[in-house]
Amino acid sequence: MRPPGARSVVMELDEADGLDGAGVPGGEFIAEELNVQVIPQADDEFTCYSCFLVRHRSQIARQQGSHAYCTDCEG
Numbered sequence: 264m265r266p267p268g269a270r271s272v273v274m275e276l277d278e279a280d281g282l283d284g285a286g287v288p289g290g291e292f293i294a295e296e297l298n299v300q301v302i303p304q305a306d307d308e309f310t311c312y313s314c315f316l317v318r319h320r321s322q323i324a325r326q327q328g329s330h331a332y333c334t335d336c337e338g
Protein backbone atom coordinates (compact mmCIF):
# COMPACT_ATOMS: atom_id res chain seq x y z
CA MET A 264 0.00 0.00 0.00
CA ARG A 265 1.38 3.40 -0.90
CA PRO A 266 0.67 6.55 1.08
CA PRO A 267 -1.57 8.87 -0.94
CA GLY A 268 0.26 11.75 -2.52
CA ALA A 269 3.48 10.97 -0.76
CA ARG A 270 6.84 11.02 -2.47
CA SER A 271 8.61 7.86 -1.64
CA VAL A 272 12.33 7.49 -1.69
CA VAL A 273 13.76 4.08 -1.25
CA MET A 274 17.22 3.87 0.21
CA GLU A 275 19.14 1.31 2.07
CA LEU A 276 20.10 2.97 5.26
CA ASP A 277 23.30 1.09 5.84
CA GLU A 278 24.61 2.19 2.49
CA ALA A 279 23.53 5.78 2.75
CA ASP A 280 26.57 7.62 3.89
CA GLY A 281 25.75 10.86 2.15
CA LEU A 282 22.52 11.83 3.82
CA ASP A 283 23.46 15.36 4.76
CA GLY A 284 21.54 17.77 2.56
CA ALA A 285 20.07 14.99 0.48
CA GLY A 286 16.82 16.89 0.30
CA VAL A 287 14.61 13.96 1.12
CA PRO A 288 11.12 15.15 2.03
CA GLY A 289 9.61 13.92 5.25
CA GLY A 290 12.87 12.64 6.60
CA GLU A 291 11.48 9.14 6.75
CA PHE A 292 12.72 6.31 4.64
CA ILE A 293 10.37 3.60 3.50
CA ALA A 294 12.43 0.50 2.98
CA GLU A 295 9.83 -1.75 1.41
CA GLU A 296 8.17 0.71 -0.94
CA LEU A 297 8.66 -0.14 -4.60
CA ASN A 298 7.30 3.13 -5.90
CA VAL A 299 10.69 4.62 -6.63
CA GLN A 300 11.17 8.14 -7.82
CA VAL A 301 14.29 9.22 -9.62
CA ILE A 302 15.93 12.03 -7.69
CA PRO A 303 18.83 14.26 -8.65
CA GLN A 304 22.15 12.65 -8.04
CA ALA A 305 25.41 14.02 -6.78
CA ASP A 306 28.67 13.70 -8.65
CA ASP A 307 29.67 10.65 -6.68
CA GLU A 308 26.32 8.95 -7.12
CA PHE A 309 24.58 7.16 -9.94
CA THR A 310 21.08 5.96 -10.64
CA CYS A 311 20.79 2.25 -11.23
CA TYR A 312 19.10 1.68 -14.58
CA SER A 313 17.42 -1.47 -13.29
CA CYS A 314 15.99 -0.51 -9.89
CA PHE A 315 16.36 3.28 -10.35
CA LEU A 316 17.79 3.77 -6.92
CA VAL A 317 20.40 6.44 -6.44
CA ARG A 318 23.53 4.82 -5.10
CA HIS A 319 27.10 5.68 -4.39
CA ARG A 320 29.45 5.05 -7.29
CA SER A 321 31.19 2.34 -5.32
CA GLN A 322 27.99 0.32 -5.79
CA ILE A 323 28.30 0.16 -9.58
CA ALA A 324 28.49 -3.45 -10.62
CA ARG A 325 28.16 -2.98 -14.37
CA GLN A 326 28.15 -0.04 -16.70
CA GLN A 327 26.74 -0.15 -20.18
CA GLY A 328 27.10 3.08 -22.10
CA SER A 329 25.46 5.73 -19.95
CA HIS A 330 23.51 3.13 -17.98
CA ALA A 331 24.86 1.77 -14.74
CA TYR A 332 23.61 -1.13 -12.69
CA CYS A 333 24.02 -1.56 -8.97
CA THR A 334 25.50 -4.52 -7.14
CA ASP A 335 22.05 -5.58 -5.92
CA CYS A 336 20.68 -5.91 -9.44
CA GLU A 337 23.78 -7.54 -10.86
CA GLY A 338 24.39 -9.78 -7.89
Ligand SMILES: [Zn+2]
Binds near residue numbers: 336
Ligand atom coordinates in the same frame (compact mmCIF):
# COMPACT_ATOMS: atom_id res chain seq x y z
ZN1 LIG B 1 19.81 -1.68 -9.03
